[in-house]
Amino acid sequence: MNLSPELADRPARILIVDDERNNRQLLELMLAAEGFQPLSAASGEEALALVAQQPPDVILLDVMMPGIDGYRVAVKIKGNLATKNIPIIMVTALNNRDAKMQALSAGAEDFLTKPIDRAELCMRVRNLARLKAYGDFYEQQTGALTEQATLQSALEESRKEQLRFKDDFLSHVSHELRSPLTAIKQFTRILLGGLAGELNEEQREYQQIVLKNIQQLQSMIDDLLEVTRLETGKLTVELGSVTLSDAVTDAINTLAETARAKGITLSRDLPTDLPSAHADRTRLLQVLIILLDNAVKFTPRGGTVRVRVQLLQENHHFLLFEVCDTGCGVNPDVAERLFERLYQVSEHTQASRKGLGLGLYICKQLVTRQGGHIWMTSEPQNGSTFSFTLPVFSLDRLIAPLIKDGRWPADSVALLTVHFGFRGAPPPGALAAQRMQHARTFVERCLLPDLDLLLPVSRSNAQGEDFFVAVFADDHGTSVLANRIRGQFERSLSLKQADLTLTVFYRMLTPFAREVGSSIDRAVASMAAQLERAIQFQTLPWTSSP
């Protein structure tokens, strides 16, 4: 491509259209002498054919011709997308305003009056030729840019396609790997359980080794899928209020058996007045478990692994989590690289087996997505500390965008409490959690996403779980919503089969705008405080099924 139109390496081609041969010859001579390359046409028809075949750079067009006259030739050339950029100079015998106006309105760029002055002709032709060259140049550039953009979006599309393929491929492979693994694990457990006859001590030991390796393979498949989900944006983080003492206890309990087997002490250090985190409980647990698992793996027998959570000194809106071990430590040079995808500690370690090298990468992605940072500090031979931060939970952060975007008119707000209880004794553990997740999905579906806000605070006790919804509505609107939730519950076979009962009630809160005047921030703070108080002091008149 030319860098500038001045560098055009050929003479400009000028088409002369005139029915009189003498006129044509005269113009040809004048233009050739100036270094242009003249072409000639004796009629409008011939001119149009030539323009279509080899487009000139400038056209000198006589008006009065038999057949198609100059004006109509100009209209045709300017009406064609392929030729409309070719400048036209009308050559008229009449030097009056009407003739000039007619020439311009037919689309000509310029006009000359007969008899033609040589200097004027050459100057006008040269100017228009240069303008045309600039025009072509920019058009080329724009074309190139458009082409580049098209190419880029095609590349992007193909990258996405590749990612989708990889995702599909990995999901498929993982699924297919899990099926035979299921049978292997089943029969290992059958042998270990003595269901096919008692095992002797040696046989039992070997089967335990098989089982341990099955677990490793299983967690590698899980990691693989997790990373695929992270990279294809399928992993969603649902932020809510997370009580940290519970989460840390759950994480420690998960690793308790492994640590005990290795003679490692797991300890926790949490102040009693620690605020809740604004995080995804499952994801936070996942991060803690990966870090604890690593720490236990790299700590020699008899060592200690400690989880500590406290408010971040420098910024009280954040919590600082630390997992410290008394293991072999890591060379500080690789501290950053540890969080890279597929990074594996290459030096000799006491860990018996490497994983896929995805755990810390997953941690970093998950912490980042929850609004925190993760890093590690270590001294070789003195153990390592993995630290990360997460925001402190506050209702302010949650409702501020709603009020600021004007989605909540500052009139009436109610706090709706939806309580799900168990009809009989609550089922322990995973089943209860699954049912409550089901209940939560049910509540979400009953709400209007742009007006009702399901608060990420839920409160559970032995009798069930409360979900809180902040509702913009007056007393009537809120009771309509409460009735709708009850009605939907009546129709939900699966919730009733899960033996859940439902209670819904609400409390109107003081209109906050009037109370605090015009400041949005103060309105947010006041609203958040009211909601928090209402949730905190909510005591339900527990009733059985509605």
Added chain:
Amino acid sequence: MNNGKLLIVEDDADVRLGYKILFKANYYDTCFAEDAVSAISVARKERPHLILLDLGLPAGDGFVVLERLETNTDLGKIPVIVVSARDHHANEARALQAGARAYVQKPWDDDALLDLIHQVLDGGGNF
């Protein structure tokens, strides 16, 4: 001593055999179906107390079975636990929404599965 009858819908013969041994040792009766169509007919004939349902099945996947069970007045009362190699992130919510009581990821932990079955049967209270 008998803890109840389980219908296992599973297309992999090895996994079916593994289930059979495990459940026999834990005093459950078992009956089996290998595909989506026979799942319904076996359920109708055997009237199990609980169904363990795989999702990847020949002749229509597990969701089809769930839907048919749910819309059937009698069979709809039988609790279903989905046990699948498909990833729980993508399928658990959908299975629960379709009426399953719980979602178990393959390969499972035997003790956890037995606990879960026990809980569901205990809480179900239909027999």
